Amino acid sequence: MQNVILEMRGITKEFPGVKALDNVNLQVKSGEIHALVGENGAGKSTLMKVLSGVYPHGSYDGDILFEGETVAFGGIRDSEEKGIIIIHQELALVPLLSIAENLFLGNENVEGGKINWPHTFARTQELLAKVGLKESPSTKVGSLGVGKQQLIEIAKALAKKVKLLILDEPTAALQENDSAKLLDLLLEFKAQGISSILITHKLNEISRVADAITVIRDGASVSNLDCHAQKISEADIIRDMVGRDMANRYPSRDVAIGQQLMSVANWNVWHPIQTERQVIEDIQFDVCAGEVVGIAGLMGSGRTELAMSIFGKSYGKNIQGEVKMRGVPVDVSNVPKAIKSGLAYVTEDRKELGLVLDESIKMNTTMAALDRVAERGVINKSEEQHVAEGYRKALRIRTPSVQQTVGNLSGGNQQKVVLSKWLYSQPDVLILDEPTRGIDVGAKFEIYSIINELAKDGKGVLMISSEMPELLGMCDRIYVMNEGRFEGVLNKDEASQEKIMSMIVKG
Template sequence: MQDIILEMRGITKSFPGVKALSDVSLKVRRGEIHALCGENGAGKSTLMKVLSGVYPHGSYDGDIVYEGNTVAFGGISDSEDQGIIIIHQELALVPQLSIAENIFLGNEIAHKGVIDWPQVYATTAELLRKVGLSESSSTQIGKLGVGKQQLVEIAKALSKKVKLLILDEPTAALQENDSQKLLDLLLEFKAQGIASILISHKLNEISRVADTITVIRDGMAVATLDCHAEEISEDRIIRGMVGRDMEHRYPQRIPNIGATLLEVSDWNVWHPESAERQMISDINLKVAAGEVVGIAGLMGSGRTEFAMSLFGKSYGQNISGTVQLRGQPVDVSTVRKAVANGLAYVTEDRKELGLVLDESILRNTTLANLGGVSTRGVIDDTQERRVAEDYRKALNIRTPSVFQKVMNLSGGNQQKVVLSKWLFTEPDVLILDEPTRGIDVGAKFEIYSIINQLADEGKGVIVISSEMPELLGICDRIYVMNEGAFLGELAAAEASQEKIMSMIVTA
């Protein structure tokens, strides 16, 4: 167990005004699964970018010793040549290309400049077999689900003779079955002597597969835990991550539920490209003032399609049904009208649909309500900055300036910027689609606290989440959804994961 494949010594990395890593050291043994835990912005991904050459030698202080030799990677191709492969949270696949073309893109099998396609397809088939995929090598990537795309990324890593595999939040967008398949694959790699570094916020997954856990907080390695020497509880990991005990994962709230605020009746939606395919069937939903209502269901159950169709008919066609706010019919036929009538929707995909990543926090905060910082159609720069600063403080967005580009923020802070944008529209009902996906337990607690505050202010909050403990922890009432329809509803006091799953599987 002392066969060290990697040692990072005293790694320090700074950006303008921020020290991202401070004297971080890390050892990884050959054939082990080494988990990296920490809050968003703690420095986990930065450390792995240093290792893989994304941040080249010379841009950081400290040493990397790999297979007994001090290395100086000038770029990601240098680390890949040594068998260090990183799979980022955002998959680097080309949807229009086939599986085979993606796997060997930039690493083509060719003779005298001509690609050997029979060899490419034969090798791809063997790689797919190793990762448990039965698809044809010629299948277009865009036709695969996210779980299978993740496995293609791993097959791509295997094609490069991987010795050390780095996975950054590999299961963040996967449903339970796909997550389990991926973790089983890591255990198979471990048996083959391949080392893995796993970055994940899902502590139950880490507990299942990790041999060693390194906890990073505020750019420093604060603990290294041997999972074979002692039983490591989730609370122990959390204590290291946030620097304090978290006796309650969910902030306490005493509900003060008022009259019905939002009522959706007989809501039907058909697929945007297939008019004969009904996606949402006869949904009826009520949300009261001061109430947090959850929508539970498996991935593909129609939760997001329902939310988007309700918010300005952003999804689907031939949409029918009625929407009432405080007992009065409202027009939600466009996003502009939905916002004007008190609805807001925080998308599950903050990077693609929720933010303009290359713009500042300030611009993103006011984007959905420019009229709120304008006079006669001209933006008041002073007022815009004041609004952005107010939300930065109110939501505790960790940044040195509201002029910081949102692409440089951690996931949790990006999510707070999305919330700021929609809170500035002063909605009556806020729909939150997977509001804590890909963020750590500390940031989750802050998001939950914001939800509670909104409910205490008399707003209605709808929460869509794939994490049933989350729904049970923060909601007053939960609708259960499957195949585009509501199967029923449960009060929080009587709900459980078993009851919810039972409703789904027996429908």
């Protein structure tokens, strides 16, 4: 029998008024890729924080055995010394430092009280080669894309002589090509005897690389599956995750497309710093009432830049073009004017740009339209409470109170708060940028249902997504974007992943 490198027995973790983990068991074998799945808020990240020492021994009940030895980590440095390295969903890199400085930050090569830079750079080159990067060790991390930054995080783990690598949603912000490279890297590590715990909501990734699966639901481990002993379908995993069958991941909708709500013509945008570089070139599109319009494209194609430039010119310089709402030209030169014109924008980065994490659900819900809960410049607290409570019920935000701090919610519930904020501004057209990034399949279904309700109510939806199946499952039309230009548009009945990729490649 294959050696067991990690065993967690009866792990129970409580916070005031909440049992986050209830007698969870997890076993990982040496050289195994073990998938850990569950809905947002199920307890996956909490379990990994227990394992890595973020929640120290004594703050939870149960036992952790690593390489056959009972361990009691007092902090994350203790777990790293044993070879357990965790890579969080939010990358822990310093953008203004070089790759070499980031790889050995807190783990410097010191001789005689000084950093040995020649050795540091040589070691950095070795580590970068292992993860397939050819960048110079002196390259500033902030100049690299998200995919390469994720690989640098893995190189950083290798620098600490990793035995068990924990990856929390490592591909959430990556395109399919970058995701495939990262999964290939995990398979290479497996061949070298390195074990991995992979937390992901992308079930196709699990099918590709996982040797075993542990499903957590509501803080308890509900199933442990051996991928080599039995054929495990995505439907089986979903049923264990959400406690019910989901025959169709995309809710059905009776399409009733009405008049044109929004049109954009001759839209051109230049880079905000490199002002000679054009980022968006001669874009034209429209969105009608009751319609969900998608924008497909690879990372860096200009999708987010387009959305932000339209929404109050939040991105870019020397922006040219015209936006019309219901056939009438409107002023979108700043965010308040864009909102007044009937636009709303749900950013792809809800934590940094969409929410005030240390404030309440109530405050976040109303902050885009404070004038609607204010009288003579003073916020009516009871009305604000009433509004937030209404959206909590309508969008099924899982929280005991709208006084709850948003930062304490799961990713799916945070996304619902962002949607609440913009729905309260009563837009005609809602721009959704990666609306389901980093949330589980059950929460995705709920977000999709909300989108369909908006369309049913006569709103227009512009949906940007890196997941082609999502666009194909939700959109009535899909514009294909490449290098700042639209290469064409496909209706729902003619769209396919192959056609979209073909248009991108030929562009």
